[in-house]
Amino acid sequence: MLQNYIKIAWRNLVRNRVxxxxxxxxxxxxxxxxxLISLFxxxxxxxxxxxEKADRMVRVIFRGSSAGGKMNEAHVMPPTAQTLKADYxxxxxxxxxxxxxTPVVTVDTKxxxxxxxxxxxxxxxxxxxxxxxxxxxxxALVRPNTAVITKAMARNYFGNEDPVGKVITMKSWxxxxxxxxxxxxxxxxxxxxxxxxxxxxxxxxxxSSSWVTSEFFTYLVLPSGYxxxxxxxxxxxxxxxYVGPQLQQSMGMSxxxxxxxxxxxxxxxxxxxxxxxxxxxxxxxxxxxxxxxVYIFGAIALFMLLIACIxxxxxxxxxxxKRAKEVGIRKVLGSMQQSLTNQxxxxxxxxxxxxxxxxxxxxxxxxxxxxxxxxxxLTLNFLTTGWLLPALLFFGLLVxxxxxxxxxxxxxxxxxVAVLKGSLFKGNSKSIGVRSGLVVFQFFVSIILMxxxxxxxxxxxxxxxxxxxxxxxxxxxxxxxxxxxxxxxxFRDQIARDSRVVNVSTSGYLPAGPxxxxxxxxxxxxxxxxxxxxxxxxxxxxxxxxxxxxLAAGRNFSKAYGTDSTGVILNETAAxxxxxxxxxxxxxxxxxxxxxxTTSLRVIGVVKDFHFxxxxxxxxxxxxxxxxxxxxxxxxxxxxxxxxxxxxxxxQWNQLTTDAPFTYAFLDERFxxxxxxxxxxxxxLGLFAGLTIFVACLxxxxxxxxxxxxxxxxxxxxxxLGASVMGIIALLSKDFLKLVAIALVAAxxxxxxxxxxxxxxxxxKISIDGWTFALAGxxxxxxxxxxxxxxxxxxxLVNPVRSLRSE
Numbered sequence: 001m002l003q004n005y006i007k008i009a010w011r012n013l014v015r016n017r018v019x020x021x022x023x024x025x026x027x028x029x030x031x032x033x034x035x036l037i038s039l040f041x042x043x044x045x046x047x048x049x050x051x052e053k054a055d056r057m058v059r060v061i062f063r064g065s066s067a068g069g070k071m072n073e074a075h076v077m078p079p080t081a082q083t084l085k086a087d088y089x090x091x092x093x094x095x096x097x098x099x100x101x102t103p104v105v106t107v108d109t110k111x112x113x114x115x116x117x118x119x120x121x122x123x124x125x126x127x128x129x130x131x132x133x134x135x136x137x138x139x140a141l142v143r144p145n146t147a148v149i150t151k152a153m154a155r156n157y158f159g160n161e162d163p164v165g166k167v168i169t170m171k172s173w174x175x176x177x178x179x180x181x182x183x184x185x186x187x188x189x190x191x192x193x194x195x196x197x198x199x200x201x202x203x204x205x206x207x208s209s210s211w212v213t214s215e216f217f218t219y220l221v222l223p224s225g226y227x228x229x230x231x232x233x234x235x236x237x238x239x240x241x242y243v244g245p246q247l248q249q250s251m252g253m254s255x256x257x258x259x260x261x262x263x264x265x266x267x268x269x270x271x272x273x274x275x276x277x278x279x280x281x282x283x284x285x286x287x288x289x290x291x292x293x294v295y296i297f298g299a300i301a302l303f304m305l306l307i308a309c310i311x312x313x314x315x316x317x318x319x320x321x322k323r324a325k326e327v328g329i330r331k332v333l334g335s336m337q338q339s340l341t342n343q344x345x346x347x348x349x350x351x352x353x354x355x356x357x358x359x360x361x362x363x364x365x366x367x368x369x370x371x372x373x374x375x376x377x378l379t380l381n382f383l384t385t386g387w388l389l390p391a392l393l394f395f396g397l398l399v400x401x402x403x404x405x406x407x408x409x410x411x412x413x414x415x416x417v418a419v420l421k422g423s424l425f426k427g428n429s430k431s432i433g434v435r436s437g438l439v440v441f442q443f444f445v446s447i448i449l450m451x452x453x454x455x456x457x458x459x460x461x462x463x464x465x466x467x468x469x470x471x472x473x474x475x476x477x478x479x480x481x482x483x484x485x486x487x488x489x490x491f492r493d494q495i496a497r498d499s500r501v502v503n504v505s506t507s508g509y510l511p512a513g514p515x516x517x518x519x520x521x522x523x524x525x526x527x528x529x530x531x532x533x534x535x536x537x538x539x540x541x542x543x544x545x546x547x548x549x550x551l552a553a554g555r556n557f558s559k560a561y562g563t564d565s566t567g568v569i570l571n572e573t574a575a576x577x578x579x580x581x582x583x584x585x586x587x588x589x590x591x592x593x594x595x596x597x598t599t600s601l602r603v604i605g606v607v608k609d610f611h612f613x614x615x616x617x618x619x620x621x622x623x624x625x626x627x628x629x630x631x632x633x634x635x636x637x638x639x640x641x642x643x644x645x646x647x648x649x650x651x652q653w654n655q656l657t658t659d660a661p662f663t664y665a666f667l668d669e670r671f672x673x674x675x676x677x678x679x680x681x682x683x684x685l686g687l688f689a690g691l692t693i694f695v696a697c698l699x700x701x702x703x704x705x706x707x708x709x710x711x712x713x714x715x716x717x718x719x720x721l722g723a724s725v726m727g728i729i730a731l732l733s734k735d736f737l738k739l740v741a742i743a744l745v746a747a748x749x750x751x752x753x754x755x756x757x758x759x760x761x762x763x764x765k766i767s768i769d770g771w772t773f774a775l776a777g778x779x780x781x782x783x784x785x786x787x788x789x790x791x792x793x794x795x796x797l798v799n800p801v802r803s804l805r806s807e
Contacts, residue, residue: 006346023315024355026698030308031359031399033691035392036370037301039378044294047189047276051129053221057272058228060084060218061281064265066533071519074217074281076267078208081121081218083242090231093221095121095128097285098206100198103172104483104660107157111171113480113661115153115195119203125183127221134164135181141199148181153195168196171483171659175202188377191275192285211243217285219272228269235267263531282613292758293681300688303445307692309402310438311699312348345401352400356392373683375676436739442696443743443780444750449689450776451751452758455768456682459759462766463675469610470511471548474637475667477510478649482631483660492633494652500639503546508632509537511547511612513670520623522589522601524578532577535612535620538627544569544607546636554585554605557626564626567604574621575606589623601625611764614674618763634667697787700736704788733788740784744777751776 048054060080064071081094100117125137125148132140133151140148147168154163169176177198186193200206206216222228243265244255258265270278279288363380371378382389481488488506496504520536523529537543541557552572557564568589575584584603591599601623609619639645646664653662672679715728723731752768759765 006350010350019315020351022698022701023312023351024358026311026315026695027308027352027355027399028358028362029691029695030304030311031356031395032362032366033688034301034305035359035363035380036366037297037304037688039380040370040374040376041294041298041301043189043376043378044277044289047289048191048272050187050189051272053127053129054272056222056224056226057127058220058222058231058269059272059275060220061268061270062214062265063268064263066263066521066531071265071533072281073214074279074284075214076216076218077211077214077243078206078216079211079242080216080238080267081220083238084218084220087238088231088234090222090226091220092223093123093127095124095219096200096206097124097192097217097219098200098203098215099285100196101172103170104480105157105196106169106171106659107166110157111659111661112157113663114156116193117170117196117198118192118194119200119206120197121200124197125181127219130183130186133182133184134162137181140181141197142201143180144199144201145175145177146180146199146202147177148183148197149179150183150185150195152185154179154182172480177202189276191288211246220269228271232269235269239266257529258531282617287677290677292761297684297688300449300685300692304688304692304695305399307442307445307695307699309399310442311695312351313438315698315701345405348405349397349400352396356396356399360392373687374680439696439699439736440739440743440746442699443740443784444747446689446693446696447744447747447776447780448751448754449685449692450779451747451772452755453682453686453689454772454775455755455759455766456678456685458766458772459762460675460678460682462764463615463678464672466611466615466764468511468671469549469608471636472512472668472671475547476635476637476645476664477513477667477670478633478635478662478664480631480660480663481506481633484653484656487656488630488633491652491656495633495635495649498645498648500637500641500645502636502638503542504636505540505542505546505634506630506632507537507539507543507634508630509539510632510634510667510670511610512667513665513673520591522578522591522623524580525588525590530579532574532621534574534577534623537612537622537624539624540626543624543634546634548636549610550608552606552608553582554603556605561604563602564604566599566601567626568601569605569607569624570603571607571619571622571624572609573619574623575603577621615764616762693783697783700784700787704732704736729789733785736784736788737781740780744773744780747776748773 051057059074060076062071062073062076075098081096085091085094098119100119102113102116105112105115120141122139122142124141125132131137132148135148140146149157149163149168157163157168158166163179163182166179167176168179183197220231222231240255247258248254275288277289277291277294281288360380367378367380370376380388481491484491492504492506495501518536520534521531522534523531539557541559544551544556551569554569557567557569561567570578570584575581578584578587578589580587580603584606587603588600589603591601607624611619612622613620637645649664650662718728718731751773755768759768
């Protein structure tokens with residue numbers, strides 16, 4: 001019997017090629033989209049779960065607030081790990097990471113600059129599940145100046161030689177490290193990615209007892225089943241016991257006095273598995289994801305699948321009139337309703353199976369492009385992912401039954417008398433209402449995606465074109481120039497003499513991309529009770545003109561003034577926060593260092609506010625001091641011959657040193673990298689919005705076909721009585737435009753709410769104007785008209801004699 005069902009099902013699919021093709025295409029696109037998004041979402045949710053102790057691990061984080069802004073930092077003070085391990089028995093293990101950057105590495109006579117480096121405690125590989133291929137996890141990093149290298153980087157440095165026992169030299173800080181272990185590559189779904197792990201014992205500052213400096217990422221292992229919040233409520237005691245006395249020493253005020261002024265500082269805990277999707281820190285080990293995007297794409301996957309199933313139902317019922325007499329005759333000849341239901345379910349499952357196979361093929365073909373778009377490394381491998389094939393089979397079976405159940409029971413329930421009399425669809429307004437409601441839902445989702453895509457692209461365009469308060473165009477940033485040693489100044493002067501270069505500055509502090517950064521606490525005059533948190537930029541005399549910044553008051557640093565070493569330039573926000581607004585010139589601010597020494601600094605200028613952080617954050621107070629930080633040369637250039645300029649600079653570099661490669665970037669590229677995640681999300685959203693709209697149009701096509709077939713006799717009568725083709729097209733189209741209008745009215749408030757919530761993540765954002773909804777409405781109406789008109793024109797052009805004869 002089953003073989004007979006399949007044979008009949010295949011014949012029907014072949015006979016109705018157009019409907020079958022539309023059904024398969026719609027369903028396969030829905031399944032493929034859902035599968036792609038599922039891979040993306042599962043990857044986002046999998047971060048750091050490769051660790052065997054993942055459910056027991058937390059990271060210690062620092063949060064605080066003071067005049068000038070909030071402090072959200074993923075790194076904490078040097079003694080935090082050791083102190084928590086000693087004071088609280090529930091802390092079973094504690095380990096630390098400190099960033100080492102991407103220094104120049106010398107191996108024999110070869111030089112490399114492609115390794116991400118971290119300093120880690122000796123127990124690091126006992127806490128994190130990163131098995132060593134060579135060496136011991138317990139002893140590899142115990143001694144100073146030892147290192148563990150990844151297998152890929154070892155092959156890069158040493159080829160096929162055994163790396164253990166080899167020595168590498170960090171040219172950037174002139175130190176050598178012996179390799180004592182080899183580890184596999186850090187998994188892609190980790191919140192950190194390093195190629196070299198250096199012993200923390202090599203760092204003198206790792207033994208510091210300072211509770212007013214940070215830069216150490218600290219992780220704890222807690223007992224199985226232990227609620228980390230029980231430990232978190234005890235952390236204020238740590239702040240009182242250790243931070244308070246040092247705060248008193250360095251800033252001359254007790255912790256209680258500090259808090260009385262509206263300030264606060266505290267240590268908190270963050271579960272390891274929350275780091276990737278629930279982090280909002282200014283500085284972290286890597287760019288984090290966003291749980292909101294997981295929710296958004298999860299919803300899109302669900303809606304896309306629903307829309308595909310809705311299309312299946314609509315297209316199947318749209319073709320019901322063609323098979324109504326077949327069902328009637330079968331019933332008259334003795335076919336049972338269950339047998340007919342089984343027949344149509346088999347047809348549904350066969351079509352779903354074809355669509356599923358096609359969907360898997362689409363995913364295989366689309367994955368490389370999707371990975372490039374999303375920055376992922378997703379794979380669809382049935383051999384390595386054991387659950388994938390059973391899940392797909394169950395998924396296909398479920399979709400086939402759900403999507404085919406309504407058509408199967410609807411078609412099999414036809415009354416033979418009504419079918420053979422031709423009165424099957426009379427008075428069937430309830431069924432039409434259901435299908436209309438489904439089309440409204442499809443366009444409701446489509447319009448929300450249209451609005452969402454428009455808002456995302458407008459916000460990204462706003463970010464790209466907003467006045468930042470500095471010039472990011474044609475600004476060349478050359479890094480690691482400190483490797484030149486005494487020749488750094490020579491290199492800078494050579495650049496300055498080039499006619500294609502407008503200005504040159506030396507500073508590691510940049511308003512876009514990776515940059516030096518530090519918190520700088522000051523108070524106005526000698527009033528230590530009005531503590532203000534600022535950021536400090538160490539700059540030279542040419543920094544402000546090189547980056548095209550403007551002064552609101554006062555002057556720039558100048559060699560003509562010998563006292564500028566104790567002078568500062570504030571940004572406008574710092575001047576307002578200190579209570580001076582337009583009266584900052586000549587005032588003094590006091591800075592207290594970690595040892596309690598104070599320095600008085602005189603305000604010589606106020607620079608207009610510029611965005612030195614992401615536009616997700618408001619402009620915070622900034623203090624510029626005169627200092628030669630070195631390490632980065634910034635050049636404002638004016639030439640169309642960028643290639644020639646870069647070749648010239650590289651030649652000059654190689655004349656001064658052969659120990660390190662010439663590295664550079666453009667400031668606008670570093671700026672764009674800051675918003676790379678939003679750009680990728682916008683592109684992915686646009687892609688899925690287009691697919692959703694396309695699949696929704698298939699559903700509209702199905703309902704248009706169904707309606708046109710129902711009204712064949714009516715159209716014939718109208719044409720005989722003189723109705724024009726355009727009149728009939730308008731008659732058939734207006735009902736669908738009503739559905740689109742209903743969807744638009746329902747979608748406007750929902751889409752406004754969702755996008756307004758998304759924009760709240762930006763301190764500087766666009767407003768959602770009415771034309772955004774008007775554009776979405778116009779597009780949806782246009783798309784609906786194009787989709788419906790194909791069937792409307794076809795029905796209107798049919799010879800009325802044929803229309804009446806068919807009835």
